[in-house]
Amino acid sequence: MFSIAPRTTLRQVRACLQQCRTTPMSRTAAYARLLSTLAVLEQREGKLNMSSLAAITAAQKLGGSITGFVAGSNIKSVAEEVAKVEGLEKVLYVENGDYDKGLPENFAPLLVENIKKGAFTHVLAGHSAFGKNLMPRVAALMDSQQISDITDIESEDTFIRPIYAGNAILTVQTADPVKFITVRGTAFAAPEPTTGSAKLEEGADPKAPCPTEWVSEDLAKSDRPDLSTASRVVSGGRGLKSKEEFDKLMPPLADALGAAIGASRAAVDSGFADNSLQVGQTGKNVAPELYLCAGISGAIQHLAGMKDSKVIACINKDGDAPIFQVADVGLIGDLFQLVPEMTEKLNK
Numbered sequence: 001m002f003s004i005a006p007r008t009t010l011r012q013v014r015a016c017l018q019q020c021r022t023t024p025m026s027r028t029a030a031y032a033r034l035l036s037t038l039a040v041l042e043q044r045e046g047k048l049n050m051s052s053l054a055a056i057t058a059a060q061k062l063g064g065s066i067t068g069f070v071a072g073s074n075i076k077s078v079a080e081e082v083a084k085v086e087g088l089e090k091v092l093y094v095e096n097g098d099y100d101k102g103l104p105e106n107f108a109p110l111l112v113e114n115i116k117k118g119a120f121t122h123v124l125a126g127h128s129a130f131g132k133n134l135m136p137r138v139a140a141l142m143d144s145q146q147i148s149d150i151t152d153i154e155s156e157d158t159f160i161r162p163i164y165a166g167n168a169i170l171t172v173q174t175a176d177p178v179k180f181i182t183v184r185g186t187a188f189a190a191p192e193p194t195t196g197s198a199k200l201e202e203g204a205d206p207k208a209p210c211p212t213e214w215v216s217e218d219l220a221k222s223d224r225p226d227l228s229t230a231s232r233v234v235s236g237g238r239g240l241k242s243k244e245e246f247d248k249l250m251p252p253l254a255d256a257l258g259a260a261i262g263a264s265r266a267a268v269d270s271g272f273a274d275n276s277l278q279v280g281q282t283g284k285n286v287a288p289e290l291y292l293c294a295g296i297s298g299a300i301q302h303l304a305g306m307k308d309s310k311v312i313a314c315i316n317k318d319g320d321a322p323i324f325q326v327a328d329v330g331l332i333g334d335l336f337q338l339v340p341e342m343t344e345k346l347n348k
């Protein structure tokens with residue numbers, strides 16, 4: 001048996017464990033007890049971003065204690081909601097409207113302050129625009145390297161992530177004392193806030209100056225399910241030929257299925273659909289129960305964003321299109337005839 005002060009670094013812990021000559025199994029269990037993860041969560045206008053809770057699922061897989069972190073104005077109610085997630089020990093919240101937009105220039109020093117204070121071994125955030133913008137800065141400020149977009153965890157220092165648009169899977173091991181990681185939401189299902197009772201604590205606020213000013217945002221508004229988390233997605237590609245046809249065929253099909261709408265990059269670049277709807281390597285990652293696409297060839301960059309979908313269905317006039325290689329079901333034919341026909345049958 002050995003006892004370790006809470007602030008002992010992981011390196012010292014490792015040395016201590018080696019001295020104890022423990023078996024691999026008991027070492028793993030001992031590590032897990034000593035890990036402490038900060039899950040950085042997102043809010044928008046005082047509403048918790050549920051998909052950001054995927055960071056908590058990943059932290060649970062790591063083991064050890066988990067602390068949630070939120071910052072912004074009127075943040076206490078968000079922190080209270082986070083506290084209901086099972087498995088969280090604590091939620092740190094920082095009440096300050098300067099953090100509302102998640103600008104990395106002042107959010108990064110805010111996190112650094114709280115990470116140092118809490119002596120966390122791991123810092124996890126979603127691989128979202130927020131996480132991708134923020135985490136490299138935080139890691140750099142703490143002289144560490146970020147590990148991006150992980151889809152699995154092998155151990156406290158070894159992580160799995162896809163590279164080359166998902167065509168190769170990399171196993172990354174890091175010796176950094178604090179690990180900074182962004183997690184792929186589709187690989188770690190976000191938990192629901194239910195009956196958890198984590199304690200709330202005010203975090204430190206260094207009030208770092210922010211040289212960047214938030215001027216405005218122009219968001220696409222939609223009553224449809226959120227593309228990243230929808231259980232059904234219908235997606236259109238270049239085969240739809242024009243924005244008029246895209247708007248004529250895809251929304252009724254989406255309505256019939258209660259689905260979110262997605263698009264290929266070719267469709268987005270051609271102006272058929274909004275940029276926020278792009279699925280793929282440089283768009284969103286989705287893993288719905290059903291991904292139904294029409295007029296999409298199935299380029300690897302598109303597949304990178306949707307191939308983890310449970311059921312993939314496609315409509316394409318070219319039976320040799322690569323999308324058929326990943327599809328569970330497919331219709332070979334003209335989408336201008338098949339999509340309205342399918343929509344009509346679904347509505348019946």
Ligand SMILES: Cc1cc2nc3c(=O)[nH]c(=O)nc-3n(C[C@H](O)[C@H](O)[C@H](O)COP(=O)(O)OP(=O)(O)OC[C@H]3O[C@@H](n4cnc5c(N)ncnc54)[C@H](O)[C@@H]3O)c2cc1C
Nearest residue numbers: 237238239264265266280281282283295297301302317335
């Ligand atoms: C660095 C990089 C990043 C990229 N990131 C992404 C990304 O995030 N997402 C993405 O989607 N792409 C991405 N791309 C682009 C990608 O390589 C493809 O160009 C793109 O996915 C093609 O879109 P598409 O399938 O709609 O168009 P196309 O490849 O042109 O396919 C159109 C399909 O429609 C079918 N079709 C045509 N008419 C009909 C009809 N009447 N009925 C039925 N079928 C019909 C055709 O048979 C064809 O298979 C990226 C590329 C690069 C280089």
